[in-house]
Amino acid sequence: MKFFNLDFFTKRKERKMKEIAEHEALARKLAQEEEELEKKKKQLEKEEQLKSDTPLVKKSAAIENSKVKIWRPRPTDAEKTFAHDEILVSKTDVRGNITYGNELFVKLSGYTQEELLGQPHNMIRHPDMPKLIFKALWDTISQGKEINAYVVNLAKNGEYYWVYANVTPSFDREGNIIGYYSVRRQPNPAALKIIKPFYHELRKAEAVGGIHESTKLLVELLESKGMDYPELIFRLQYNRL
Ligand SMILES: Cc1cc2nc3c(=O)[nH]c(=O)nc-3n(C[C@H](O)[C@H](O)[C@H](O)COP(=O)(O)O)c2cc1C
Numbered sequence: 001m002k003f004f005n006l007d008f009f010t011k012r013k014e015r016k017m018k019e020i021a022e023h024e025a026l027a028r029k030l031a032q033e034e035e036e037l038e039k040k041k042k043q044l045e046k047e048e049q050l051k052s053d054t055p056l057v058k059k060s061a062a063i064e065n066s067k068v069k070i071w072r073p074r075p076t077d078a079e080k081t082f083a084h085d086e087i088l089v090s091k092t093d094v095r096g097n098i099t100y101g102n103e104l105f106v107k108l109s110g111y112t113q114e115e116l117l118g119q120p121h122n123m124i125r126h127p128d129m130p131k132l133i134f135k136a137l138w139d140t141i142s143q144g145k146e147i148n149a150y151v152v153n154l155a156k157n158g159e160y161y162w163v164y165a166n167v168t169p170s171f172d173r174e175g176n177i178i179g180y181y182s183v184r185r186q187p188n189p190a191a192l193k194i195i196k197p198f199y200h201e202l203r204k205a206e207a208v209g210g211i212h213e214s215t216k217l218l219v220e221l222l223e224s225k226g227m228d229y230p231e232l233i234f235r236l237q238y239n240r241l
Contacts, residue, residue: 110156
């Protein structure tokens with residue numbers, strides 16, 4: 001029993017360190033991609049300005065398009081999935097407006113990159129998501145910490161897709177938060193068997209008494225398991241519950 005526990009914690013530490021290394025590599029790649037994107041945007045703005053008859057600085061096509069109001073799709077029962085070795089990445093500014101999406105993120109959302117850029121991230125919010133999870137997300141990341149969460153998203157055509165998201169702040173050299181990014185992997189199907197009915201209960205509680213009521217349910221669950229939220233989510237994803 002003792003050895004099992006030691007083994008578990010060593011493996012968990014190793015996995016965590018591997019995850020951190022992967023995130024750092026990804027963060028570097030994202031920073032590079034963002035820099036390139038920024039360059040392209042500037043180039044595009046320059047070209048547009050040259051074409052323009054007026055001396056006013058025109059915004060890039062992407063940002064202009066983002067002002068177009070996008071309707072909320074009607075959710076359907078059809079699910080979209082992705083492979084276990086694929087990741088969906090998006091970045092936001094400090095207010096949660098999308099500044100970047102990798103190819104798979106864009107593809108699964110069903111929107112074009114132009115439709116997504118500049119929009120609030122709640123553009124792909126699914127009505128089945130409890131408010132409490134997003135409150136926990138924002139409370140955590142705005143304090144400079146990362147959070148893992150199961151999220152169901154709504155694609156443009158009304159289909160849904162579940163992800164296991166890791167949302168992390170990006171910092172400048174002085175340690176100020178300059179935005180956030182989310183790296184999403186395939187969720188553990190066994191975890192979703194627990195999460196889906198639990199989110200349903202959270203939504204019902206919120207319909208009656210708002211986040212105050214759903215918080216009570218989450219606290220009850222965590223107390224019954226003797227864990228905090230990060231541990232519960234970690235154990236769910238890695239079959240350790
Ligand atoms: C980096 C980042 C990624 C996010 N990804 C998602 C997402 O995939 N789906 C989603 O519904 N909300 C996501 N959010 C949270 C949204 O900003 C928003 O809080 C949420 O959709 C709830 O919308 P509401 O606050 O308007 O109720 C993300 C936020 C950040 C900062």
